[in-house]
Amino acid sequence: MIQIAHGIVGRSDLPIPEWLFGWAAAVVLVVSFVALAVLWPEPKLSRASFRPMPGLSRVLHSRPVDLLCGLLGVFLLAVTVYSGFEGSQTSTANFAPTFVYVIFWLGLVGLSVLFGNVFKAFNPWRACGRAVSWIARTAARAPMPAPLSYPERLGHWPAAAGIFLFAALELAVSDGDAPRTVAIAALVYSVAQFVGMALYGVEEWTERGDGFSVYFALFARISPWSTRDGVVGLRVPLASLADFRPLAGTVPLLAVMIGSVTFDGAAEAPIWTGIAPDISDFFQTLGLSPEKALELTFLIGLVAAIAVVYGFYMLGVRGAQSVGGGFTARDLSRAFVASLVPIAFAYVAAHYFTLLLYDGQLMVGLSNPPFGPVASNPLGEAGTDIFGTVDRSIDYGVIGATSAWYWMVGFVVVGHVAALTLAHDKALTIYSDVKLAVRSQYWMLAVMVGFTSLALWLLSQANQ
Amino acid sequence: MFLLAHAGHWLVNVAYFVPVLGFLGWLGWVEIRGRREKRAERREAAAE
Numbered sequence: 409m410i411q412i413a414h415g416i417v418g419r420s421d422l423p424i425p426e427w428l429f430g431w432a433a434a435v436v437l438v439v440s441f442v443a444l445a446v447l448w449p450e451p452k453l454s455r456a457s458f459r460p461m462p463g464l465s466r467v468l469h470s471r472p473v474d475l476l477c478g479l480l481g482v483f484l485l486a487v488t489v490y491s492g493f494e495g496s497q498t499s500t501a502n503f504a505p506t507f508v509y510v511i512f513w514l515g516l517v518g519l520s521v522l523f524g525n526v527f528k529a530f531n532p533w534r535a536c537g538r539a540v541s542w543i544a545r546t547a548a549r550a551p552m553p554a555p556l557s558y559p560e561r562l563g564h565w566p567a568a569a570g571i572f573l574f575a576a577l578e579l580a581v582s583d584g585d586a587p588r589t590v591a592i593a594a595l596v597y598s599v600a601q602f603v604g605m606a607l608y609g610v611e612e613w614t615e616r617g618d619g620f621s622v623y624f625a626l627f628a629r630i631s632p633w634s635t636r637d638g639v640v641g642l643r644v645p646l647a648s649l650a651d652f653r654p655l656a657g658t659v660p661l662l663a664v665m666i667g668s669v670t671f672d673g674a675a676e677a678p679i680w681t682g683i684a685p686d687i688s689d690f691f692q693t694l695g696l697s698p699e700k701a702l703e704l705t706f707l708i709g710l711v712a713a714i715a716v717v718y719g720f721y722m723l724g725v726r727g728a729q730s731v732g733g734g735f736t737a738r739d740l741s742r743a744f745v746a747s748l749v750p751i752a753f754a755y756v757a758a759h760y761f762t763l764l765l766y767d768g769q770l771m772v773g774l775s776n777p778p779f780g781p782v783a784s785n786p787l788g789e790a791g792t793d794i795f796g797t798v799d800r801s802i803d804y805g806v807i808g809a810t811s812a813w814y815w816m817v818g819f820v821v822v823g824h825v826a827a828l829t830l831a832h833d834k835a836l837t838i839y840s841d842v843k844l845a846v847r848s849q850y851w852m853l854a855v856m857v858g859f860t861s862l863a864l865w866l867l868s869q870a871n872q
Numbered sequence: 873m874f875l876l877a878h879a880g881h882w883l884v885n886v887a888y889f890v891p892v893l894g895f896l897g898w899l900g901w902v903e904i905r906g907r908r909e910k911r912a913e914r915r916e917a918a919a920e
Contacts, residue, residue, distance in 0.1 A: 430889075430891060431890065434892075854892070854899055857892050861888050
């Protein structure tokens with residue numbers, strides 16, 4: 409089922425072996441690197457002009473649109489919690505797991521890259537926080553006391569922790585896709601966000617501490633749509649990433665984003681399926697139940713994958729540092745961290761592209777109140793078919809296995825070339841000597857080739 | 873023996889990472905050559 413969902417079966421008609429795609433991708437990266445070194449002698453992305461669109465901005469930021477989007481976000485959160493507790497407890501027959509793991513977690517990544525930071529408008533926690541803040545201000549008939557100032561050292565650490573916990577729920581917890589678990593997780597996350605907003609202010613917390621806000625906002629920086637001084641406008645794609653100012657915890661956050669996808673792919677690989685039972689057996693000898701032992705094993709695997717991604721990036725940074733220029737490893741790790749964002753997108757897009765296309769179709773049937781097919785819904789008679797779609801099944805013919813493979817390779821190559829371009833542009837900004845900037849990028853090129861090879865190997869593993 | 877018998881399986885996996893290994897090898901060679909050149913420059917400067 410997973411293999412079909414990932415659409416990686418039956419690629420027997422590929423003209424060359426799958427591993428040769430990895431070699432071809434590496435050649436594309438090296439050629440791109442040479443082209444950048446020759447044709448891109450000064451920073452361009454951070455200097456890219458911004459074309460404001462005041463008319464569109466007025467509409468998008470108008471009170472009715474703002475209110476409508478916020479209400480829709482809160483409604484979808486409420487439906488997720490309601491269907492998680494009250495609907496069928498079969499994951500595929502319930503609105504909550506498919507909505508959270510497919511539409512929200514994957515679909516919004518694509519929307520963010522295409523249309524900018526759309527999640528900000530629909531963010532249910534931000535909408536609730538702003539509503540409570542408005543009510544409190546109105547009731548008190550005076551400005552509310554200023555919240556605590558957000559500590560510098562906290563940076564993106566709460567966001568990294570939030571995304572890590574979400575990934576652990578999806579990949580390590582045995583009933584992580586159970587509707588009730590998803591509903592409880594949504595409530596726990598909501599409480600954490602409300603506490604954060606109460607302490608540090610709605611906007612401050614949303615921009616730094618809310619894992620999903622930070623996650624989607626990072627992907628939105630790939631998009632040509634951006635906002636400057638409250639006005640929506642257009643820039644060259646990636647330009648907003650060139651301006652990105654990392655905080656404490658940004659590098660670990662990106663490592664979590666890439667590492668969690670890496671582990672999801674590697675968990676299907678024989679190398680992991682061979683070793684995982686042995687680790688699980690070891691924990692059982694320590695007294696853990698088989699279920700808990702397996703959960704702990706997968707948690708260790710997830711942490712290991714994140715550590716490998718972090719370590720590989722830091723290896724590239726250390727290499728770039730050895731070239732000279734007087735930078736510390738911390739300076740360089742933060743300077744180049746934005747180049748990991750297109751890589752994170754490439755990983756998500758390539759790995760989950762077919763899952764979104766296939767499982768996303770489930771939403772057509774699950775959208776009927778009470779958000780689960782009538783036949784398998786314990787509410788039975790309460791079930792409806794108002795959209796006439798309750799019997800709709802997944803059409804696996806929407807994309808063929810070979811086409812899906814080419815799309816996935818395309819995502820990987822384009823994402824890594826974008827990352828290389830960003831890193832090159834940033835190097836030209838921070839190094840005073842162009843030659844030194846290019847030499848520092850030998851190491852970033854090694855990182856990109858490494859992540860490309862890893863991505864394609866992971867994609868191939870689902871076919872073992 | 874076991875490794876050889878299953879070489880067909882793991883060699884395919886290794887094949888994915890040949891570009892990375894090749895690239896890291898090249899980087900190592902560039903690094904060593906750079907250090908040799910610096911040492912030679914220092915020796916020449918000392919001789920002068």
